[in-house]
Amino acid sequence: MLVSIYRYNPETDDKPYTQSLEIKLPEGKDLMVLDVLALAKQEDPSVAYRRSCREGVCGSDGMNINGTNGLACITPVSNVVGPDNKLTLRPLPGLPVIRDLVVDLTTFYKQFEKVKPYLVNDQPAPDKERLQSPEERKKLDGLYECILCACCSTSCPSFWWNPEKFIGPAGLLQAYRFLADSRDTSTEQRLEALGDPFSVFRCRGIMNCVSVCPKGLNPTRAIGHIKSMLVS
Amino acid sequence: MVGKLNYLHNRGVLDWVIQRTSAALLAIYTIGMIGFLIANPNLEFETWRNLFSSPLMRVFSLVTLLFLCGHMWVGMWTVITDYLTPLQLGSYAKPIQSLCQIGIISLIIFYAIWGTFVFWSI
CATH class of the missing domain: 3.10.20.30 (Beta-grasp domain)
Structure with missing residues (x-):
């Protein structure tokens, strides 16, 4: 060969x-x-x-x-x-x-860092753990499985054009993963941080990210949910 | 889909709402005009004039024109900031972007004034 x-x-x-x-x-x-x-x-x-x-x-x-x-x-x-x-x-x-x-994945990781990919909860910590119902937990399926291989973001023309400003599909999938998490209390702050013309709205729904994701995830759908949350 | 719009003060959300609502209005206007043209196969000047001289049609046309201007601005601003970036143009990107934006704003203002004059003079 x-x-x-x-x-x-x-x-x-x-x-x-x-x-x-x-x-x-x-x-x-x-x-x-x-x-x-x-x-x-x-x-x-x-x-x-x-x-x-x-x-x-x-x-x-x-x-x-x-x-x-x-x-x-x-x-x-x-x-x-x-x-x-x-x-x-x-x-x-x-x-x-x-x-x-x-x-060099520095730009990719910087964009990932921007979405605060960790749970934020201002309530006092419980003795054991923050519980979720099976329905609440189910909302995270198709989001948490991302392995940050960067295949999606680097196949996205919007990320090629504005890598410093557009968060990219991988970062946005994680942004929605925490927006959808019932245990997270910073939904408002997270959405405020995503409301500029570049972070989310540069996604044109080309769906290259969906067709290349090795884990079969759908970042375009997650981005659609973020946009819906921003206009609701 | 569009609800209370709590985040409308963010430029990205505002642009998105402008683009979608104006697209819907432009579609309604276009379908209406096509319907009118189909309903009047032998269109004469008087019929055309009567349509546009009604206050309702005038206001509808002017609102559509205004939304068209908003649609143009958001679309062209997006194209400029997608294609004329420092990645392609280096340090020239900012001045070229500003120049294009001034040109597009001038053109949109000209279209808005000209369009208003046309609709109001019928």
């Missing part, structure tokens, strides 16, 4: 280039893209990428695989490679490249 990898080392390269490697895959096995990258690294040990859990939990190996963002560890090669038997790997778009497939 022909594997093309985006290569760029700011310390030694003037500009990025694509390196093509011919990788021999074991027969009768449908490898994950991360396995192919490991084989590529055997060919050329200088290829840089992030990885950790290798089972879609840590969110480290988000990258652009044949034009679509995804996690290399849970993307089977057969799902992304066409009849040309070619695999093209690029870093997540719209963020500065540290090296090869490793991007």
Whole structure:
């Protein structure tokens, strides 16, 4: 299989280039893209990428695989490679490249931090825990599962254009996760902080975030709920 | 969907409400005009004049014009701040954005005055 990898080392390269490697895959096995990258690294040990859990939990190996963002560890090669038997790997778009497939996620995390992704409750703490009914708890399904792999935000044109001002789908999914939480008491303050023209309202409902989310989450729906809360 | 609008003092919420309400009003106006044109296949100047000389139609047209201006401003401001950013234009972004905004505001004011004059002179 022909594997093309985006290569760029700011310390030694003037500009990025694509390196093509011919990788021999074991027969009768449908490898994950991360396995192919490991084989590529055997060919050329200088290829840089992030990885950790290798089972879609840590969110480290988000990258652009044949034009679509995804996690290399849970993307089977057969799902992304066409009849040309070619695999093209690029870093997540719209963020500065540290090296090869490793991007600088500082902007992404800054936006995440803005939404105060933690429970705020001004009531005295109970002896054991703050209880929720099963119905209240159910509202958090489809929100808390985000692993912050950045596949969604880096596939969003609004995030490419205004990365410093638009919070992006990942951050907004978490913003709604706490707005929807019955134990959180700062709903008003959270909504006030989101009312400017950029933080939420730059979402145009393109839904790239939904189509790339490796966990099958729906940030567009969460953003819609935030907008509804802001105009209600 | 739109309720008490407790957060309307926020610019983003206000823009969103303007864009949606004006879009709904423009759609109603357009459908009304299409209906009128279908109902009057051999339209003559007198019929056209009678339609626009009624006070109700004049006020409706002027309100629609006002909403159209609001719709234009929110839409164009969004386009400018999406595409003419420091990422594309570096330090020139701010002055270019300001220049475009002044141009668009001038054009919108001109359209509003011209439109009012047209509707009121029928």
